[in-house]
Amino acid sequence: MATTLTAAALSNLRVPPDKRQIEVFDANTKGLSVIASAGGARAFFLTFTDPQTGKRARRKLGNFPEMSLATARARAREGRGQVADGATPLPPPPPAGITVAELVESYIERGMRDLRSKDAVARRLRVNLAAPSIAGRVAAASLSRADIARALDLMVDRGALAEANSLFRNIRSLVRWARGRGEITDDLTFGLKPPARSQVRERALSAEEVAAFWSGIEAPLRGSMVRLLRFTLATGARIGEVCGLRFDEIDADGVWHIPADRSKNKRGFALPLPSIALEILGEQRAYLATHYGRKDRSTGAPLVFAFPAPGGIEAIDHGAPSKALKRLQTNNGNKIGLPFGIQPFTPHDLRRTMATHLAIAGKNDFDVGLVLNHISTTRSSITSSVYIRHDYLSEKRTIMTLWDARLRELAGLPPPADPAGSS
Structure with missing residues (x-):
């Protein structure tokens, strides 16, 4: 008609x-x-x-x-x-031979080579988009907005709201990559909204909760995981950076040099470690030497937070701490709090906890941003991003020394031992 x-x-x-x-x-x-x-x-x-x-x-x-x-x-x-004029009009659509499943595999291989979260994104796309029961058998050229909406709806219906939002972002990146290569013709995600309303997390552990966390975490968890979570609170570092930590990233002055390829903002970052963090590293080094005495089987560089594996030891995956806490604080999917008496939290909340208590101690946004490696705070102007080349190492050391004293007070820990042995 x-x-x-x-x-x-x-x-x-x-x-x-x-x-x-x-x-x-x-x-x-x-x-x-x-x-x-x-x-x-x-x-x-x-x-x-x-x-x-x-x-x-x-x-x-x-x-x-x-x-x-x-x-x-x-x-x-x-x-x-x-x-x-005798010509075939307009560019023809791409061949229908490649399926969505094949497109996803091509994206994983070619489009995500430098992505830090490649494994998590690959799993999410394979399971929730490229599965045969969802859109895996659909020709990539025929993939529709309705196919994408259905994949997202299935996750929302399971109650996985945060994962649904992550899947939306991953599919959007996949579609734009594929369109740039001519695998598909349209930006199928244009105008689509994230399937779930994002909530800005506000969780930070109170003084009483920090004490309960520090003393209580050893009962339900063991070994490297306990020290990893304590180290995260002691440094305020991102969980992915902590999980990938190697002993050779820490120099003789106790400064942790996070390489650019492991930093979220792709900038190398130097963080003077507080004495609590150095003590945790000493405990972990002794633990590894006693139990395993081996090195990372892939590169030979000593890993810090690791677990035994056939033929060597492997780093704790960056998603493992979240899963460990989630197992402790849920029962049949219902949040029940942690066994040591505080409400549920995530590893990233430990980073927010350090920032919050530094602010309570009188540190301003710039000071907190220095030790959190927030370039939006410390490199927010032409002057700070282009002209000031100071590394602020001394300032960061002062801030972390303050945090060390405050964390010891909150956790009920003794002051650090005098390295010279004097009274």
């Missing part, structure tokens, strides 16, 4: 319950049609007689509303002009 299309009519276009899709031709522009699917997707097409083959053919112009009706009409007229 043909009718004069309008934006309002396109928005209100409905597919009858007994049909999978309908096609409506535009009476205003010859050959232009819109195909509406039962899932809610709407796409513009140009139908024409191919001057090269003499057969009827169709070219997709774009999705509505990302492409406006006016633009679709202009593209359709352009295509018909090319037909009149």
Whole structure:
């Protein structure tokens, strides 16, 4: 059927319950049609007689509303002009041979080589988009917004709201990468919103909770995991940076040099370690020497927070601390608090806890940003980002010394031993 299309009519276009899709031709522009699917997707097409083959053919112009009706009409007229000149109009769609599952694997191999969270993203895409029961068998060129919406809805229905938002971001990156390579023609995520409302976390442990955490964490957890979580609170570092820590990143002056390739903002960062953190490192070194006495089997560089594995020791995965805490503080999916008497928290909340208690102790945003490696605070102007080349190492040492004293007070720990042995 043909009718004069309008934006309002396109928005209100409905597919009858007994049909999978309908096609409506535009009476205003010859050959232009819109195909509406039962899932809610709407796409513009140009139908024409191919001057090269003499057969009827169709070219997709774009999705509505990302492409406006006016633009679709202009593209359709352009295509018909090319037909009149004896040429096949508009770029043909990409081959339908590659499936979504194959596209995801190509993205994992080629598009995520330098991504720190590659393993987590790969797992999320494989399980929640590329599975055969979801969209894995769909031709990449035919992937629709409805397919993506369905994948997200399945996660939301399971109650995995944060994971659904992460999947949305991962699919958006996948689609944009694939579009740049010509694997798909449209940005299918344009205009889509994250499936769940993001909540800014505000959790920081109180003084009483810090004491309960420090003394109580040893009962339900053991060994490296206990020291890793305590080290995270003692340094305020990101959990991924802590999990990847190697002994050779710490110099003789007790400064932790986080390499750029392991830093979230891709900048190398030097953090003077407080005495509590150095004590934890000493305990962990002795623990590894006593129990394993081995090195990382892949590079030979000594790992800090590790567990035994066949043929050597391996670093604790950056997702393991969150999983360990989640197991302790849930029962059949319901939050029940931790066995040592405080409400649920995440490893990242330990970083927020240090920042909060430094602020309580009188440190300003710039000081806190220095030790958290927040360039949005410490490199927020042309002057600070381009002209000031000072490393602020002395200032950071002062801040971490203050935090060391405060954390010892909160956790009920004795003052650090005098390195000279004097009274």
